[in-house]
Amino acid sequence: MGSKSTAKRADALRSIDAIVQAAAECLGRNPEASLSEIARAAGVGRVTLYAHFASRAEVVDAAMSRAIDRGNEALDAVDLTGDPLVALARYVEVSWHLVDQARALLVAAQRELPAGRIRELHSGPAARVESLVARGRAEHVFRTDLPISWLVNVLHSVMHSAADEIRAGRLTSDRAADHITATVLAAFTPPGKPVPQPGAGA
């Protein structure tokens, strides 16, 4: 019986993994992708999908969690040391690329998941920016008259607003990182200090 249940468990894990991967792909193309489409793309029946996920929200949550895990791996590779302005520009470059890739998935998440859950899923990326902002404040490069949590949220909002602008056809994806960096570096500048020129310190 032991090996039988082991095999069943391995089967279940394979199905779950295939469903989550298919969900990330299907919802990444179309935020309204149906569970039937996702099951088909995963090569499993709808009954199997419903055996593992109680609702569409659970599927979206799992796909979003997977995208964030991948994102955290990519962000691990970003050098956040040195000049905080340059480090922030590097962070924006990589994380914008991740947001851009996950734009449709994010729309699905915003529709299906409570805002608190989306924030919770982003706590890994948020912690990275928090440390960087804290260091930039200690080095008098970033402003200290607004809370760190506020500045981190501003960065994420500006990034998501770039995704909106692209959807509205008013911005192209290749110019977005520059727009975000220029905006956020200015927003983070202490009152009385000059806004950094583009590419400053690079």
Add this chain to the structure above:
Amino acid sequence: MGSKSTAKRADALRSIDAIVQAAAECLGRNPEASLSEIARAAGVGRVTLYAHFASRAEVVDAAMSRAIDRGNEALDAVDLTGDPLVALARYVEVSWHLVDQARALLVAAQRELPAGRIRELHSGPAARVESLVARGRAEHVFRTDLPISWLVNVLHSVMHSAADEIRAGRLTSDRAADHITATVLAAFTPPGKPVPQPGAGA
């Protein structure tokens, strides 16, 4: 028959108005308010509600449109002449108050309506900021290295991110307008120029 249909039409208009007002109130308290709750608050039956609105999205759309119309009236009273920094601070003060009042309704709208429709509903407020930003650019107070549409979207994103921070319990409503103004004035500052001090030019 003329006066009968006139009376019927007046009845229908009264019902629709009561439903939209009740929807704005109920959704303003709880973004998940049901159509039955809204019908009850409006003093009409569910059948009457469904006779006028085909879906929950239509009710949310009507409530949101009503809130925006009221908002446009309030914004008409704001003096956007004079020093662009001071005018922007005045705009933020009033429009943040409107966003703050409509926070729950906005959550309902974000869930039920496509992003394009929400943007369309905000075109009145957006046009006001566009003119103000264009004037500030002409007067060399606001940056010209980023498009006007981008700067307007940054303002709205920062405002909505304040609403998120309040929901997350990390910001109080009374401090939000100052945070938004300080952030946006910095974000709008031309590279190389100093970020205005709080209350600058006031």
